[in-house]
Amino acid sequence: MSRIVPNGQALKLAVLEELHRAFDSGLDGASERQRALLSYLVTEELEGRGERVKAYSIATEVFSRPNDFDPQQDSIVRVEAGRLRQALERYYLTEGKNASIVISIPKGQYRPVFTPAPALEAAIPAAEVAAAKRGSGRAFLLIGLTLAVAIAGAAAWRFLVMAPPPLAAGARSPIVAVAPFEWHADKEGQEFIAGGLQADLADVLSDYQWMTVIPLNDETSAGAMDGGAKPDFTVRASLRLISDQVKATVLLLDGRTNAVRWTNRYEMRLSAGDVMAMQRDLVAKIGRDVGNPFGIVADIARVQADAIQASSDEALSCQLRAFHYWKTFKSQDYAPAWRCFAAAEARGPLDAETLSIGALLTLDPHNFRLSDFSLPEARARASDMAARAASMNDTDFLARVAQYASSLCAGDVEAFRAQARETIERFPNNPLALADVGARFVLGSGDYAEGVALIEKARAIAADLTPTDTIAVTIDAMRRGEYDDRPRLRRAASRTDSTIILTVELALAAARGDYERVSGIRARLSDLGLADQRRIGEALDATCWSQNIRDLVKSKVTLAFTEARAH
Incomplete structure (x- = not known):
């Protein structure tokens, strides 16, 4: 098999597109470790560093082995490379049999070989193919992104390497461009500290599948993307290092007018020269504020969508x-979301994301106050929508959430655990995934320690997303006999009319003996039509919580009604 070194742009893009197709197919059981190895090997080859890849570099850079790694004593690289070869062979015999380019790793080496199908080779400019076959190892820029970052998250590949979609009149997700970071330091020789920040931020933002992320470079400006399109937003950041203090100013610009739509400043200390920790913390904070579906881009996009009201x-x-x-978590916000979904469903076939949202809205306790579905009917409908969404796109984040949520509500706890843990493996840096799975572990499956650990990890990335994780942490504490006031829960209860949030706050206040608080929450629940224990119990039964958790909360609600009368 002859080696193709894809230094030509068209051929390189073909290799990368084939890589993310292989990842999307699952590579017939390849582990995350083997996916990371494939990402690394392809990246190094494309960057012109293939000849330098050895067992030692793979062990230390991919498998986190220590610097004293000895391939004679530790066979991890040889074993995982062999398993990866088998996974690739199975893939190209099954799902990948019609692939436009074949990625293989010959035995006895770690450098990948890229072999284009005849149809693809005919479509590539002859000069590129000729140059590739001569073995040129020139590095290339793919919209300015340092591809080595993909090792940290193979699931992000399809966002990082695909060309930006045209800005058509039809429905599409917001496009966010990430510009190179500007860097200023008070000493020479510190420029390396900013290296990879743009790529790291693009990687973090790509975990939020509801939008498309496009990294830019010095040659590809926001106004010169494919087809002359412009992004909806551009993220620009300026960093300054003064002694050991890093100060970052981040701007979110309107992609069409270049007007500043949002800005924020971040300050952190470069303690003990730990550059990687500083970079990780910085991009996590920026990614949280910009990218999460409850952040600034989503708020602006929602207002725009409300103003346009276009069916497309x-x-x-x-x-x-x-x-x-x-x-x-307010009824006044649930109702428009539900009506929007119902109208879209009535118009015809839905895409995977909209089906997933419909499933999650159907499972929401608010639904039983605003729709005509019985509890079994709602769960059956949600399960059907989640299954259809997964069959259309089982790599989509929302489809995965709908799938494991409906499994939990159907009582299939083992399926829920498997699907939820797979979601965490695929989206390890997405605080929404971490917090949601963690909360469901605590409330639905009894995996308390694991659930709380996931919530803590989510909060380290995004301090305050939704009240869901707060409910789970509160109930876990109650389960352990701890009834301290929870400021997060109190704030959530003051801002919402969610029966569940108010009920948990009521239970906690009763357990703590705060009957003034109990009286106030009971009055609010009464205004919502839940003046007695029976109605509150029915609302709790509409959740997909375990029986133990529901019984725990109900016991404290009973306390709120019985003891309150004595006060």
């Missing part, structure tokens, strides 16, 4: 309305 944008509008509801 209906799917995106429904998605943004749902995100807004999950930020507030």
